[in-house]
Amino acid sequence: MKRARLLILASTMAMVGWGTVLPYQYAYAANTRGWGSFVAAAASSLFSVGALVAAPLGGRLADRFPPVRVAVAAKLVAAAGTGYLVLAGSPTAFLAGMFVFGVGITAAAPAQSVLVLRWVASADRRRVFAWQFTGQALGMALGAFAAGYMVNLRSVDGMWPAFTTAAVGFVLSGLLLLLAGRGAPTCDALPSAGPAGQTGSGAAIRLIFATPALRWTAVVTIALALGFYAQFESGLPAYALTVLDVSERTIGTAAAVNCVVIIVLQMAVVRWTAHRSAPSLLVVVGGIWVLSWLILATASHLPGLAATLFVTTFGIFAVGETMYAPVLNPLTASLAPSGMVGTTLGVFGAIQTSGSAVGPLLAGVALNAGHGTVFIVAHVLISLVAVLAAWRLRSLVTGTPAGSVPATDTEDLAPDAGRTRDGAPDEVLVGGTAAA
Numbered sequence: 001m002k003r004a005r006l007l008i009l010a011s012t013m014a015m016v017g018w019g020t021v022l023p024y025q026y027a028y029a030a031n032t033r034g035w036g037s038f039v040a041a042a043a044s045s046l047f048s049v050g051a052l053v054a055a056p057l058g059g060r061l062a063d064r065f066p067p068v069r070v071a072v073a074a075k076l077v078a079a080a081g082t083g084y085l086v087l088a089g090s091p092t093a094f095l096a097g098m099f100v101f102g103v104g105i106t107a108a109a110p111a112q113s114v115l116v117l118r119w120v121a122s123a124d125r126r127r128v129f130a131w132q133f134t135g136q137a138l139g140m141a142l143g144a145f146a147a148g149y150m151v152n153l154r155s156v157d158g159m160w161p162a163f164t165t166a167a168v169g170f171v172l173s174g175l176l177l178l179l180a181g182r183g184a185p186t187c188d189a190l191p192s193a194g195p196a197g198q199t200g201s202g203a204a205i206r207l208i209f210a211t212p213a214l215r216w217t218a219v220v221t222i223a224l225a226l227g228f229y230a231q232f233e234s235g236l237p238a239y240a241l242t243v244l245d246v247s248e249r250t251i252g253t254a255a256a257v258n259c260v261v262i263i264v265l266q267m268a269v270v271r272w273t274a275h276r277s278a279p280s281l282l283v284v285v286g287g288i289w290v291l292s293w294l295i296l297a298t299a300s301h302l303p304g305l306a307a308t309l310f311v312t313t314f315g316i317f318a319v320g321e322t323m324y325a326p327v328l329n330p331l332t333a334s335l336a337p338s339g340m341v342g343t344t345l346g347v348f349g350a351i352q353t354s355g356s357a358v359g360p361l362l363a364g365v366a367l368n369a370g371h372g373t374v375f376i377v378a379h380v381l382i383s384l385v386a387v388l389a390a391w392r393l394r395s396l397v398t399g400t401p402a403g404s405v406p407a408t409d410t411e412d413l414a415p416d417a418g419r420t421r422d423g424a425p426d427e428v429l430v431g432g433t434a435a436a
Contacts, residue, residue, distance in 0.1 A: 003119045004128050006180035007112065010173040012135035014075065017082065017169025018105065019143020020162035023255040024151050026234045027241070027248050028159045029094060037238060039091045041364030043098040044234035048359075050102025052350050058107030059346015062114045067342070068181035071111035075174035078104025082166035085159075104170070110345040113329050115181075117341060126326050127270060133325035134266040137318075141259030143169075148252050205347055207337050214335050216393040218351050220282050221332075223386035224324065225352040227289040227379055228317055230359025235375070236314075238363055243372040244299055244306040254314040261318035269322040278327035279394035286387035288320035290380055297376045 030040035054074070061070045081100030088094040112132075120128045143165070150165070152158030208214040231239075237251045273281055292313045299309035329345060336344035366375045 001120075001124075003180045004116070004124075004131075006176050007115055007119070008128070008132050008135040010176035010180065011112065011132050012139040013169050013176060014078070014105070014108075014173040015136040015139030015169075016143040016146075017166030019140035019145075019255070019259070020147040020150065020165045021082065021085075021143075021159070022140065022233055023144050023237070023252040024147060024153065024159065024162065024248065025098075026237045027153055027251075028151075029091075032153045032156065032158060033091075033094070035091045035094070037242075037364055037367070039095070041234050041238070043095055045359075046095050046099040047102035047233070048230075050099040050104075051106035054103040054107035055110060055349030055352075056343070056346040059110035059114075059342040059344070059349065061107075062111040062342035062346070063340065066181070067111040067114045067118070068177055071108045071115070072174040072177050074104050074106075074108035074111065075170045075177070076104070077107065079167040079170035079174075080104070082163050082170065085163040106349060109349055110342050112177075113333070113345050114342045115177075117333060126274070126330055129329055130266055130270040130322075130326035133321075134263055137259040137262035137266070137321075139169075141256050141263065144252050144256040144259065148249065148256075153248055207340075208344075208347065211335065213393060213396045216389055216396060217332060217335065218348065219389040220279075220286075220386055220393060221328065221348055221352050223382055223389055224282070224285060224289065226359055227286070227383040227386055228292070228320075229352070231363055231379070235359060235363030235367075238367050239296070239372060239375060240310050242367050243375075244310055245303070246307045246310055250307045250310060254311045257311050258314040258318045258321075261315045262322055265319065266322045266326075269319075270326055273323060273327070277394065277398055278331040279390055279397050281323045281327050282390035283387055283394060285320040285324045286383050286390055288316060289383035289386065292316045292320075293376055293380045293383060297373075297380075300372060300376075 025043065026037075026040045028040075029035050029043050030037045058070060058074060078101055081097050081102075081104055084100065085094065085097040088097050113129075116125060116128050116132065146165070147162050150161040208218055236254075240246045240251055240254075241248075295309055295313045295316065299306045299313070302309065332345060332348050333341050362378075363375060366372075366378075
């Protein structure tokens with residue numbers, strides 16, 4: 001578990017830097033630099049576009065080359081992107097830096113997931129994914145808290161300490177991954193070739209559309225991303241500033257509270273959900289998203305409580321995140337074709353960030369036009385789609401009798417594999433190996 005601890009620490013260090021930038025980059029671009037809300041929203045979208053480009057590529061490279069090298073190279077790209085933001089003196093340069101930032105941080109994600117699958121025994125994987133997410137939340141909370149004292153949104157160079165901290169965090173994260181990978185054995189090593197010689201994100205996409213469980217997992221992934229993560233960086237701060245009329249410090253506090261709730265509850269939630277199926281937990285997550293957006297709608301009608309309700313909502317979102325993060329990657333990996341785990345994780349990362357690329361722009365258009373109600377209603381409906389899709393996925397994974405559908409639809413779902421003693425389904429297979 002020493003390697004797993006180093007991997008968790010590496011994720012934490014990366015998020016320390018991200019946390020210094022995340023809560024403030026929208027206000028910095030829109031207000032401090034005077035580039036306007038459209039450029040600020042476009043920066044978040046380009047960050048996501050970079051992620052969309054990098055996720056499948058990073059996943060495929062993790063299947064073809066040592067994942068440690070892939071992850072470290074990606075961390076250095078992220079460091080270069082955030083370091084470049086110090087020099088960005090125009091909207092174009094700022095957008096380019098955010099794009100490179102997105103490429104680097106997202107290309108590392110599937111490679112790190114593959115490292116968990118290779119270094120950690122199947123019985124411990126969900127717990128390690130949970131600890132990794134908790135470490136990321138801790139890093140982001142520390143970064144957001146520190147940024148409250150480092151960042152000065154009244155000065156053009158007021159974000160430079162945050163950008164520099166982010167770059168240093170990514171470099172340290174890469175060094176920790178190199179240390180963890182020295183002489184590392186593999187646990188439940190993954191095959192290097194896909195079924196029938198298929199490789200690449202194109203083959204993974206075809207297999208996703210050919211497998212009902214993967215299709216519905218993709219719908220759940222993009223709906224949950226659109227329902228919260230796509231708006232975490234820009235849409236929600238913009239709503240807070242333009243509709244709720246709260247301060248920038250309230251936004252930073254909300255981000256920190258979100259992270260602290262995750263840290264406090266994560267392991268308790270993991271124990272509570274240990275023998276509950278991943279699709280059932282995703283149904284609950286979608287319901288939490290719906291509740292959170294309804295509370296935000298209430299906040300717009302209670303100006304005196306707007307700041308408190310906004311911070312509270314981020315705490316409620318965090319409860320859903322404690323269920324979402326530990327189960328999504330293991331569930332996706334369990335359904336991945338043999339030898340294409342990294343590629344499939346990368347494709348799903350791209351699916352998730354595709355919504356994040358569109359979300360900030362839609363938020364910018366709606367909020368600039370004064371349509372705060374439309375912004376809220378749209379996200380309630382999206383969250384309801386996530387609930388329905390997760391329910392359908394649950395019925396596919398848990399309720400389909402063996403042999404009742406064609407083999408091409410169930411080849412990645414062994415009838416009894418991954419079922420725990422109490423009958424609750426656990427994750428099924430990772431490239432042909434058990435993965436909890």
